[in-house]
Amino acid sequence: MKRRILLVDDEVAVLLTLKAVLEISGFDVDTATSAREGKSRLRHREYEMVITDMRMEDEHAGADVIAAAKEAPYNPAIALLTAFPVDDESLTTMGADKMLVKPMHTRILLQQLEALFARHTAAKEKAAAKTPVKSAAKKSAAVVKKSATAPAKKTAPVKSVAKKIAPAKAVAKKAAPAKAAVKRSAPAKVAKKAAPAKAAKKAPAKK
Template sequence: MKRRILLVDDELAILLTLKAVLEISGFDVETAASAREAKLKIRSGQYHMIITDMRMESDYSGNEVVQAARKAPYQPAVAMLTAFPMADRGPDTPNPDKMLVKPMNTDDLLRQLEAMLVTHEDKKRKEENSFLPAASLAAKAPVAAKKKSSAKKLATAR
């Protein structure tokens, strides 16, 4: 199964170049040219990762995309791509999983994205499993009791 990425940037040259690089590397890539378009796609689609430019319609358009991604029930990994990393991010600013500074060597970009996807999926799995034990034990209890009962019947039948 190909991993799906939503790539968001208002500069067409960057959008198409990154799309080509990611598709050649085996990703299924959809694009959005604005925060507004990205938010619609995040709500209607499902992605493993969202990569968004920071500054598009406004200086904070990328933050809107990150915020929308954080609210998505499928919990995608989120990377912010920028030529202007901002040091003064406020406390209400949603944090991406990774800040990518452009221009970037494509090999470095791909290596960072792969590592980010693995880390993000591991984190999601751990979070899902942290809720699993109580429910899992409750579900397994009747099965264990049934097995014990069957084993007892088998032992007494011999």
């Protein structure tokens, strides 16, 4: 499958020359002659690389294209094509991965683009390899969190059982005096029953 490149430059002669060179070298190339057109293409197609001029409709047009490419979810490699070189700090601040200085020999241009492709692909693969580790760490953290809160949920029924036991104890306390009353009244009844028996024994003695 051909790698797709977006070329953004307001100099039509440069744009068409680069397009021809890259297509002969096996790339699929789209072009745009302004930052506005370039940003529109970035929204509607996916590209492995974006190459943009710096000064087009205004001095910051190239920076606008780079910013739009950085926000693209497919994460393309980005090269700044310019006749006015900038320092490395400015290049990094803009978000470009590589600076290509006009004019450039075709062979050197292709070598630099291939090197940029290789470096950017390796960085994407490295980032993708780290992603499952992060998601696994999040899952394990969630499991630990659940296990930490689980005992609190299990102890809740114990409280309700304690509440049920409390009334039972109260009933037991109320029942205790009743048992004591039964014990106290039992000898009295026996004494009353025994009294007539004594009287019956005394009666025959008089005869």
